Amino acid sequence: MNSIADLSPTDLKRIPGLYRRWELTEVFEAHRNYQIEDAGTHADGTPLLAIFVSDPVPDIPEAT
Amino acid sequence: MSFAWHEIRDQIMHSASTLNFQRCFDAIRREQGPVVPFRDPAALLDALHQKVGSPDQKNLILVALASAAHSDGHTGDCALTLMLLALWPGLDAIRRRCIWRKVGTSDEITADILGRTTEAIRGLDLQRVNWIAATILRNVERDILRAHQREAGRQSLRSETEPDEVAVDDGSGDAAISEAQLLRDLRLLLGADAILVIRVAVEGFSQAEAGVELGLSEAAARKRYQRATQRLRDALQKIH
Structure with a gap:
């Protein structure tokens, strides 16, 4: 897993729309980096999130 | 690219x-x-x-x-x-x-x-x-x-004048000098309206815009422009 320091803000592109926290699992794909940002609240008070995603990254095997 | x-x-x-x-x-x-x-x-x-x-x-x-x-x-x-x-x-x-x-x-x-x-x-x-x-x-x-109009004006001035017809070659390809000469020649014919004709016909300003620069109302600028271009047409007819 990459830490935030590895990610350049210019490499992360916004996914259109705003999402609720429990919807994130529907959005996430393997081999991509994500940045989740607070995007206010829905009319019903639910917090909303903006998602930024990177292009697919190659899978790096973890050291044993 | x-x-x-x-x-x-x-x-x-x-x-x-x-x-x-x-x-x-x-x-x-x-x-x-x-x-x-x-x-x-x-x-x-x-x-x-x-x-x-x-x-x-x-x-x-x-x-x-x-x-x-x-x-x-x-x-x-x-x-x-x-x-x-x-x-x-x-x-x-x-x-x-x-x-x-x-x-x-x-x-x-x-x-x-x-x-x-x-x-x-x-x-x-x-x-x-x-x-x-x-x-x-x-x-x-x-x-x-x-x-675009300025460029088109220059191109048409260039294309209508054969090099052999130019009486005196001053050696200048400089657009600023050409414009100064044009203004001088037009002044002989049109007097104070020469600058109005250049602003409208060569540089592409509207008659109203040129009028503002010269302290004229839009109607006055239009009338003087029409009068000046008529004088130009008359002068060209005499040449031909």
């Missing part, structure tokens, strides 16, 4: 959807009150492009963006990008009209529009301009057409 107009917009839109751009947008929101209600660039552009909504409020947003575009660094670039996207429908219409008027090739027109718009945004005097979008779009189109 050639870029299609829509590809340029796609590129700009892409750059406006990155996290880095969002960070710069947040910085603008902290500084510029009218932008605060918009959480992201898409929301801001939606509000500006909607047919409904107060023109005054939209203008306040554009004033805020233009002000931010005058700053250096990423924030200024971010505001400039947002301004270009905000004005895109208007720029698109200018481009279509320029192509229809055959002002240049598609690539030339694209480069001219984007270059002049960027210059206009960066150089906008916010103390003097009230309606940001209308002023920028009108000035960009006017300047492109003026430049």
Whole structure:
């Protein structure tokens, strides 16, 4: 897993729309980096999130 | 290198959807009150492009963006990008009209529009301009057409004069010298109206604009321009 320091803000592109926290699992794909940002609240008070995603990254095997 | 107009917009839109751009947008929101209600660039552009909504409020947003575009660094670039996207429908219409008027090739027109718009945004005097979008779009189109008319005027002057027919070769290819000579020759024929004819017929200003420069009302400028061009026609008929 990459830490935030590895990610350049210019490499992360916004996914259109705003999402609720429990919807994130529907959005996430393997081999991509994500940045989740607070995007206010829905009319019903639910917090909303903006998602930024990177292009697919190659899978790096973890050291044993 | 050639870029299609829509590809340029796609590129700009892409750059406006990155996290880095969002960070710069947040910085603008902290500084510029009218932008605060918009959480992201898409929301801001939606509000500006909607047919409904107060023109005054939209203008306040554009004033805020233009002000931010005058700053250096990423924030200024971010505001400039947002301004270009905000004005895109208007720029698109200018481009279509320029192509229809055959002002240049598609690539030339694209480069001219984007270059002049960027210059206009960066150089906008916010103390003097009230309606940001209308002023920028009108000035960009006017300047492109003026430049085209000036170039076309020079080309036609060159093509109608055979080198052998020129009595004295002063060796100048300099446009400024040619214009000074033209003004001097026209003054002999038209007197004070020579400058009016040059402003309208050669440089592409409207009669009203030229009139303002010369301290004339639009009606007076029109009448004097008609009288001057009639004198020119009479003089040409005598030559032929």
